[in-house]
């Protein structure tokens with residue numbers, strides 16, 4: 001294919017650049033007024049203490065939704081939530097066919113089924129190492145290694161050059177499940193010429209290599225072989241190779257394996273769907289595991305990040321219906337602490353320790369976990385194989401992306417761009433540069449409603465969480481006179497022996513009464529005038545009583 005005179009190749013991340021999570025990348029090809037697009041990955045990120053009640057956060061697709069008929073396909077590199085988690089939420093707004101390898105497709109189908117979309121979505125299942133042509137984009141899947149089955153890099157060929165979109169990767173010489181990184185394919189691509197490499201930045205601050213799942217298997221065999229009593233192991237369910245190692249270590253020591261947590265069961269089913277786990281002994285149900293002798297059972301659990309409703313949290317709380325751990329039992333954390341989860345993990349571990357459970361973590365047993373992302377040694381290796389003209393670091397916070405860009409310069413990569421979500425980068429023709437800015441933002445999944453980031457309800461919830469709330473009822477008669485004393489109720493506000501809460505609320509009711517009575521006759525006919533007068537007066541009063549500013553909600557009832 002010969003490029004047209006005005007054709008451009010652009011890269012536009014709408015998620016995943018300047019953050020680790022919520023990957024949502026776009027490639028556009030064609031003249032500026034008639035681009036065809038492909039989407040690479042459609043993931044979520046997770047809420048934290050600053051987003052009370054919001055657990056799932058999505059990239060805002062508004063910009064590209066306007067060009068939905070020009071989206072030719074959505075290509076998914078691998079099945080981690082930060083790459084596929086938003087498919088069920090956002091597919092309806094993009095409506096393009098999906099491309100994924102079988103393991104990823106299995107999990108995506110489940111998401112679409114839950115979203116009631118399965119019958120509408122065309123899923124092209126692509127074999128590992130396969131090739132697909134999507135409009136002007138010819139895409140080769142390149143097998144890489146990561147921390148989940150079937151991770152793929154993408155060679156995206158266009159008439160203006162080839163982009164190597166690495167996806168999440170590391171160089172694991174022995175990944176246990178699946179093949180090693182297809183170095184030959186990457187070298188061949190390098191020989192043909194790589195215009196740009198869009199690459200994982202997660203571990204750019206870590207020297208050396210991430211390490212192999214095979215070494216973790218050895219360490220887990222050794223550790224689990226020496227344990228007495230009940231053993232629980234926490235790890236990411238999506239790391240099926242890790243699950244496999246734990247299961248085999250248990251079997252080698254005469255322990256039956258009991259899976260605890262929904263995602264453990266889901267991932268086991270996904271693994272079986274692609275022919276994994278064929279030769280392992282059947283799992284034992286949690287209802288039966290308790291009657292096995294303690295050193296004949298191993299629990300493989302969700303919740304290694306301290307997630308409040310996951311299996312490990314319930315065991316630590318003593319609220320799991322079937323599983324108890326105590327003195328003489330062990331809990332192995334075959335996982336790292338994801339930044340932001342330090343406090344819940346510490347709380348979880350303290351509770352387990354308090355039950356007498358012995359803890360084994362990556363900190364004191366460094367061999368029991370390895371990262372799935374490339375460290376500097378691996379990045380250097382990849383740049384050497386692919387030899388791109390342009391480095392485009394993604395999958396990192398700002399500091400990761402800038403450090404990665406500097407590292408690429410040190411490695412003699414001629415050009416580089418450090419994207420922020422919304423930056424439209426022209427990769428060809430000419431020098432790579434940011435040519436436009438697209439609106440990029442986040443959507444919060446608040447209950448069952450999608451809301452803009454930090455919209456009013458969440459701001460109110462944060463305010464109430466730290467300041468409490470007052471509810472006032474004002475009853476007025478037909479002439480605008482108070483028909484009863486105002487009623488004040490408090491949420492989340494304290495009282496003490498010197499000034500009990502009931503007394504404080506009576507005083508506040510008095511303040512409300514004065515505020516209404518101070519209004520001129522006409523203003524009392526206007527609900528909003530009454531509400532704001534009462535709110536003003538109660539905020540002042542609350543300052544006096546509690547030295548804080550609770551939310552004030554005034555109901556005006558007319559009889």
Ligand SMILES: [Zn+2]
Nearest residue numbers: 078080146168
């Ligand atoms: Zn990943």
Ligand SMILES: [Zn+2]
Nearest residue numbers: 080082083168
């Ligand atoms: Zn990722």
